[in-house]
Amino acid sequence: MSGALTEGAFVQGLTRAGFAQVAVVERVQYGVAELEAEPLFPEDLVALMRRLLPRDIQESIGSRIVITAVNPPQ
């Protein structure tokens, strides 16, 4: 996930590229609890995340988003 942007960076980058009406239209946030339910996150990794990450970060590690934007008419 190191290559992922924050939502703000997505919006800023698209706006800078010339897009208009940039909007995050869907957002599914996930935290450690959601990752724990995933079979691909082993118990030791989840335990490490719970131990090292501040509680507020544990609840919002990231999100799955859908973004729309329009290439402005010329």
Add this chain to the structure above:
Amino acid sequence: MSERTIEPRVSAPLLVDTDALREQVRSKYRAVAADPGATHHFHTGRPLAQRLGYPAEVVDAFPEAAVESFAGVGNPFSLRRLEPGERVVDVGCGAGFDSLVAARAVGNTGRVIGVDMTPEMLAKARANAASTDTGNVEFREGLAEALPVEDGWADTVISNGVINLCADKRAAFDEITRVLRPGGTLQFADIANGEPVPEDALRDIDLWTG
């Protein structure tokens, strides 16, 4: 040890070895193409598509081979349905599931170009188009940062879980702007971090793809 963050990275110097990153991404997705049923670090296939909100009738309309290597992170069609006759570019199309969904939506008067950098995924996408008798879709090898599509060709650009794997986001966004006609729409799904990533993590390719 640097804890400096770079935000937004769409305009920052590239901190990762681009060629090495692309090869690692190819390697991961080559494995998904070859053995979609294996355990990968992300979910794949029909269960994933249903979990992400693709309507059952859309997913069920395709044979297993067309869905099994799907590895998206969301549903780029969730807000706006594609209209018949539209021309669509699917950036990072993989084995072509979203491209095939788009091809059915735009119908015989529309056209879809799927672009991917992994030859094994493209081979699978072409086979899926042939097996589903989908004639209005074409798959081309290329990068998000250098799309093999002419200027202003597309009415809509879609993408699903790909931008986070692009080393140069700014180039990818510029390319999408270039291939979209004026007034055209970009609709894509991706993952977003809650906080900017520390610079050290940006240099670690394993943390991009894992």
